[in-house]
Amino acid sequence: MRERRTPGIGPLLCLTAAALLSASAARSEDDQGQYAVRGAGLINCALFVQARAARDDAYLVVAAWVDGYVTGINQHAQDTYDVLSFEGTELLMAVVDEHCQRNPADPVFGVLTKLFEQLWPDRLTSRSDKVPVNVGERQAQHYVELIERMQRALSARAFYAGPIDGELSPPTVEALKRFQASIAFEATGFPDQTTLWRLLRKDD
Numbered sequence: 001m002r003e004r005r006t007p008g009i010g011p012l013l014c015l016t017a018a019a020l021l022s023a024s025a026a027r028s029e030d031d032q033g034q035y036a037v038r039g040a041g042l043i044n045c046a047l048f049v050q051a052r053a054a055r056d057d058a059y060l061v062v063a064a065w066v067d068g069y070v071t072g073i074n075q076h077a078q079d080t081y082d083v084l085s086f087e088g089t090e091l092l093m094a095v096v097d098e099h100c101q102r103n104p105a106d107p108v109f110g111v112l113t114k115l116f117e118q119l120w121p122d123r124l125t126s127r128s129d130k131v132p133v134n135v136g137e138r139q140a141q142h143y144v145e146l147i148e149r150m151q152r153a154l155s156a157r158a159f160y161a162g163p164i165d166g167e168l169s170p171p172t173v174e175a176l177k178r179f180q181a182s183i184a185f186e187a188t189g190f191p192d193q194t195t196l197w198r199l200l201r202k203d204d
Helices: 009-020 045-054 057-076 089-102 108-122 144-156 170-182 193-201
Strands: 130-135 138-143
Touching: 045 057, 045 089, 045 108, 057 089, 057 108, 089 108, 130 144, 138 144, 144 170, 144 193, 170 193
Parallel strands: none
Antiparallel strands: 130 138
């Protein structure tokens, strides 16, 4: 089952998006430093913000295009199984939207290119199984490697003292609750995307 979407994700990312994103030209591929971009990536930020606010068909097209772009990276990039360790499409769209509201003339493809450059060091370089994650009524699926990374990050912050085993064990859930409480989040113990973003992508 899909993880339930966390509301209000845009305000949460406001503090990190400015540091994460900047306008970026596409990387060069031919000997003239150029290559062709097709499809929804050609639109500019102003149109993207408008489409996302309306949740219209254009926004759905962009979201589907991004999923295809991610698949293309995963298929063709060296030493890459998944460029995204936990981020879903809506989280990516929220980060892009935060940037685009401040930079309406920027091309969406350029913004995404810069975003993936920033996420690149944390990609999964080899296959990892996905396992069901259930806390109360909330459900998701996460890579075993991601849960291991989460356990290491919690251990580094002295919230967790158990094994790094890739299992969302009761001690791991309790450690995550303590971390969530420390950043004024609801202490659910569920590894939602906003919690993971703060734990794994934002320095406290």
